Amino acid sequence: MDIIKRIFNYSKRHRGKALFAIFCLILNIGINLTTPRISKIIVDDVIKGGMRDLLLPLLLILFAAGLVKSIIIYLRGLYFEKFSQDTLYELRNDMYSHLQGLPYSYYDKNRVGELMSRMTGDLEGIRNFLAIGISTLLENGIYLIGTTATLLILNFKLGIATMAVTPFIAYLAYRFNKVVRPIFTDIREQHAVLNTAAQENITGVRVVKAFAREEYEIEKFERENYKNKQKNIVASRAWAKYFPLMDFLSSICLVVVIWYGGSLVARGQATVGDIVAFNAYLWMLIMPMRLLGWMINLTAQATTSGQRVFEVLDTGSSIKEKDNPYIPDQYRGEVVFSHVNFSYRKQAVLKDIDFVAPAGSTIAIMGETGSGKTSLINLIGRFYDTCSGQVMVDGINVRNWSLRDLRSQIGIIMQETFLFSDTIEGNIQFGNPDASKEEIIRAAQIADAHDFIMEMPQGYDTIIGERGMGLSGGQKQRIAIARAIVKNPKILIMDDCTSAVDMETEYEIQKALKTVMDNRTTFIIAHRVSSVKNADTILFLEEGRIVERGDHDSLMAQRGRYYEMVRQQYKDLDSPEFKGQVI
Amino acid sequence: MLRQRAIDDEKLEQPFNMDQFRRLLAYLKPYKKSVIITVLLMFIAAFAGLSGPKLLQVAIDDYMEAGHLVALAIIGILYLVLNLINLLCTRYRVYTMSLVGQKVLYKIRQDMFDHIQKLSFNYYDSRPAGKILVRIINDVNSLGDLLTNGIINVLTDVATLIFVVFFMFSLDVKLALIVMTTMPLMAIVVLGLKNVMRRRWQKVRVKSSSMNAYLHETLAGMKVTQAYTREPETGEIYQELSGEIRSTWLDAVKMNILMGPSIEIIAAIASFLVYFFGIDIVGDVGVLVAFGAYIWRFWQPLSNLANFYNSVLTAMASTERIFELLDTPADIFDHTDAKELPQIQGEVVFENLSFYYEPEKPVLKDINIRVAPGETIALVGPTGAGKSTIVNLISRFYEPVEGRILVDGHDINTVTMDSLRKQMGVMMQDSFIFSGTIMDNIRYGRLNATDEEVMEAARIVHADGFIREMEKGYYTEVNERGSRLSQGQRQLISFARTLLADPRILILDEATSSIDTKTEILVQKGLEQLLKGRTSFVIAHRLSTIRNASRIMVIDDGRIIESGSHDELLELKGAYYKLYRAQYQFLQAV
Helix, strand or coil: CHHHHHHHHHCHHHHHHHHHHHHHHHHHHHHHHHHHHHHHHHHHHHHHCCCHHHHHHHHHHHHHHHHHHHHHHHHHHHHHHHHHHHHHHHHHHHHHHHHHHCCHHHHHHCCHHHHHHHHHHHHHHHHHHHHHHHHHHHHHHHHHHHHHHHHHHHCHHHHHHHHCCHHHHHHHHHHHHHHHHHHHHHHHHHHHHHHHHHHHHHHCHHHHHHCCCHHHHHHHHHHHHHHHHHHHHHHHHHHHHHHHHHHHHHHHHHHHHHHHHHHHHHCCCCCHHHHHHHHHHHHHHHHHHHHHHHHHHHHHHHHHHHHHHHHHHHCCCCCCCCCCCECCCCCCCCEEEEEEEEEECCEEEEEEEEEEECCCCEEEEEECCCCCHHHHHHHHCCCCCCCEEEEEECCEEHHHECHHHHHHCEEEECCCCCCCCEEHHHHHHCCCCCCCHHHHHHHHHHCCCHHHHHHCCCHHHCEECHHHCCCCHHHHHHHHHHHHHHHCCCEEEEECCCCCCCHHHHHHHHHHHHHHHCCCEEEEECCCHHHHCCCCEEEEEECCEEEEEECHHHHHHHCCHHHHHHHHHHHHHCCCCCCCCCC | CCCCCCCCCCCCCCCCCHHHHHHHHHCCHHHHHHHHHHHHHHHHHHHHHHHHHHHHHHHHHHHHCCCCHHHHHHHHHHHHHHHHHHHHHHHHHHHHHHHHHHHHHHHHHHHHHHHHHHCCHHHHHCCCHHHHHHHHHHHHHHHHHHHHHHHHHHHHHHHHHHHHHHHHHHHCHHHHHHHHCCHHHHHHHHHHHHHHHHHHHHHHHHHHHHHHHHHHHHHHCHHHHHHCCCHHHHHHHHHHHHHHHHHHHHHHHHHHHHHHHHHHHHHHHHHHHHHHHHHHHCCCHHHHHHHHHHHHHHHHHHHHHHHHHHHHHHHHHHHHHHHHHHHCCCCCCCCCCCECCCCCCCCEEEEEEEEECCCCCEEEEEEEEEECCCCEEEEECCCCCCHHHHHHHHCCCCCCCEEEEEECCEECCCECHHHHHCCEEEECCCCCCCCEEHHHHHHCCCCCCCHHHHHHHHHHCCCHHHHHHCCCHHHCEECHHHCCCCHHHHHHHHHHHHHHHCCCEEEEECCCCCCCHHHHHHHHHHHHHHHCCCEEEEECCCHHHHHHCCEEEEEECCEEEEEECHHHHHHHCCHHHHHHHHHHHHHHHC
C-alpha cells in the first residue's frame, strides 16, 4: 500500500488532470445509471400508459444524454492518459538521470537486462495502473454500489434475486486470477530459458559446428520448445475452464430476470418497464465482478513494479561531490596515491598503495589478473572511492574536486571496448564534442585506425553497431584509443587496450602514442614487457600491494618478479641468431 | 556528440501477401478436422449467444403480462440450455485452438532452429546474432495470437454479424431496415478509426523501439559515458526520446478513446430511431428492447474484424522474416552419396585450392600443401592474408571455389560433415563457454565422458588447478560467454574440451590477447599436451609455437610465399626473417 501511495505522491503534480478525469468518470456513471430509468418511463408510461406526447421529449433527453456521455467518455479517457503519460515521462526521466549518477560499483552489480526491464516492463506496470487501473477500480466500485442501490430501489425482491448469482462470478474471477498467475510466471520463465537456449546456440555456433553437435543442440532446444508449448496450453486450459463458466453464470442473471421477474409482473408486483431497466442494469452489475480478479492483479503488479522502480531511485550514489567542489584554473596532471586502501564487496583489493606520478610522467602497472590494476586506475577519476588514504590530482584530494572537471582531464581507454551505434566519426567525437574533422582524423592516425577506416565503404561515416558489431577486436580497440586521444586529456589511462591487436600494430600504435604522451601523465596497464619498458616507473602489483617499483633497469637489477617475467617472455627470442642482443 | 541511431530497421508491417499467408495456413493443415469442427461449433455458439435478446422479447411481449409462468420457465430453461451450449462450444474452441496454435508455433520454431543448424558460417557472418534470435523467438510469438484466435475469431465475427442481422429481421423487417441505415455509418467510423489507429500505434512502436535501443546501449556503455562526462548530452537525448514517446502515445491513444464515444453516438441515434419509429411500427416493448440489445452487439465484431486486419499486417512482417530464414538455402551440405569418413590417421592434402567471395578479390590462390600425420603446421602472416580461411576450409566451414582437400585420401566433399568434424578439433580465438557447470562445458567435447575422464582431460591441459580453486570446483556455474573466467582460463577449458573429443586433426586460432604471465605458462603447457601426436594447423602468434612447429608457412596475399622449419626460414632471410626480425626489434625498440 505504501508503494501505491508513493506512486500517487509522484503523480501529485498532475493531480489536476486526474481529478478532472475522475469528475468525468462520475458524471458518466451518473448518466449510465439514469438512462435505463428513462427507458423504463418510456415503456411504462408512453407505451403501456399511452402518454404518447412524452415520447419525443424523452427520446431527445436520451439522445442528448448519449451525446453528453460521448464527450465525457472522451475527456475522461484523454485526461487519464495525459495524467499517466505526464507522470510516466517524469518518472522515466528521473530514473534515467538517476542511473547516470550511479557509480561504477552499481553497474558491476546490476546487469543491463535487469535495469532495462525496470525501465520498460515495470514502468509499463505503473502506467497501466495509472491510466487504466485507477479508473477501472473507481468505475466498477461506484457501479457496484450504484447498481445495487438502484436495483434494490427499483424492485427489492427482483434485485435480491438477480444479485444472488453475482458473488459466484466474483469468486470465479478471483480464482481464475489466482490459478493463472503462477502459470504466467512459469511461462515467462520458460520463455527466458528458450531464449537463452537459442541465443547460446547462435552465438556459440562455431563451437557447435566444430564439434558437430547439431543433433544434440536440436534435442536440447526441442526439450525447451516442448515445455514452452505445454505451459502455454496449461494457461489456455485455465482460461477455457473459467471464462465460459463466468459467461454462463452471467446468463443465469438474465434467466432470473425473465422467469422470476416475469412472475412478479404477472402478479403485478413489477412492471414491464422494471424488466427492461433490469436488463439494462445487468451488465453494470456483472462487469465489476468479472473484472475483480483482473483489478487485483493490476494493483499487485503496480505494487511490485513500483517497488522495483523506487529501488532504483532510492539507491544513493556513494560518490557525491562536495558542496563547494574544487574547480582549478589550470590542470597539470600530477597524481599522488598516499597510503590508499580499497576494498570491494568486503574484499581488500588494494593495500597501502603509495606513489607519486609527477605531471608528464609515464607509469606502468603490471601484475596478474585480479591483482588490482584496474581498480587502482579507476580511483584516479573517482569512479570508486578509497576506503582510507588519499588519491590526489594536482595536489587536491579527488573527493574535493568537481567530478566533471576531474574527469574531463582524464582519458581512459578501457579493457573492454565499448563503442556506440553511431558513425565512426561520432564514436571518436564522443571523446570531445568540439573536435574538428582534422583532429578526429589525426587521432585516428595516431591510433593506427585511419587506414582501415578509409577502407570501409563509407569511411568515417560508416555506422558501427551496438558494441561495434562488424569490427574486429583490434579495430574496436583502435577506435577507442582514438576516442581518448581526441579528448586531449592531461591524464591518459590505457587499461590493457592493445590486447587484441597484433604485435606489429601495437608497435605502430605505441610509436605514435609516444608523440602524444608528452606533457601528459600516462598510466599503462599491460602484460607485455615491451609495452612498459620505457615507463618512468613500473609498479608491480601482487594481491593488491606494490611489491616492486622502479624503472626497467633498476627492476632488472633487482632480479625479482619483474625480472622473472621478462625472462619468461623473452625466452622465445632466445635463438642463436639474436642471442645476447636481447635485454 | 552522440547521435541517436535507429538500431531496429526491421519492418513492422508488410502488405498482405496471399502466397505467404497460404503457406502459413499450410501449417494448420494437419489440424484441418479440429479447425473445421471448431468453426462449426463457433457458429452454433454465436447463434446461441445472440438468442438472448430475442428470447427476452418473446418473454416480455407474449408471456409476462399474460402471466404464463410455465412458458416463462421454458424460455428461461431454453435460454440456459443455449448458454450451456455456448459454454461448451467456447470451452472446446479455446482449448482446441490454443492446442493447435501452440503446436503450430512449436513446429515453426523447431523448423527454424533445425534449419539454422544446417546453415554455414556465411550466414552467421553476415548478420548479428540478435537478429537471428528475434526471428526464432519474437517473430514466431507474434504469429501466436493470429493462429490461436485470429482466424477463428474472424469466422465467428462474420457469423455474429450475420446472426445479428438475421435476428433483427426476424423481429421486425421494417424496423430492421430503419436500424440498418445507421450500420454503414458504424462500419465506416469503426474501420476508419482503426486504420488511423494502426498507423499511429505503429509510430509508437517505432519510437519506443528506438528509445529502448538507446536505453539499452547507454546503460551498457554507462561507464564510458561517465568516464567522458557525457551524461548531460545523453540525458538530453533520452529526454527527447522520452518526450516523443509521450506525444506519439497520446496521439495514438486518442484514437482508441475516440472509438467508444463514436459508437455511443451512433448507438444513440439508432436507439432514437428504434423507439421513435418502433412505437408506431411494432409497439411491442420486447421488440424495442431486443433491438436495443442487438444494436450494441453489432459494433464489437466489426471492431474485431478491423483488429484482425491490423494484426494480419503485423503478422505478415513476421511471416516474411520467418520464411526468409527457412528459405535460406544451406550452401554446405552432405552430398547424397556422401560416405562416413573412416577412422583417419591425419594426413591432409590441399590440391590447387582457391577461394574467393568475389572473383576480383581472391582470398586464396592455388594453394598446394601436403601435411603428414602428426605434423604441426604454423601459419604466419599479416592480418587478412588468408590464414583463417585456410583452416576454415579444412573443416568444411566454407567450401573452396577451386581445387579440393583430401583427408587420408578422401575428398572432404564426398564424406559426411558429421564424420569429418567429429575427427577434427577446432579452437577459435574467442573460446566460447556455454552457461552451465565447468564440467558440462568440458564434456561438450564428448557427451558420454565420465566425470573422471573430464577431470583427466583438464589435468592434462593444466586446467585442473584453477578449476579446483573455484568455489564449487568442476561444478561451478559459469555464465554465458564465461564472464567469470579470464581469457586464459576460458582457453584452458576449451583445450580440455577439445582433448576430450580426441580429434586426429587439430586447428587452432591462437588468441593474440595478452594473458597474464602465470596463465600464459599454463596455456603453453596445455597446448603442448594437446598438440602431441596430432596433425595440427596453428595460426600462431606465440613465438614458442612457431619455433616448435614442424613446418612454418608464411601466407601473404592468399599465397604461401615461404615454407620450412624455423631454422630453414631464418636461413632464407626472406619474409619470415623480416617478420621475426621486426617482432624482435619491436620488443627491443619501444
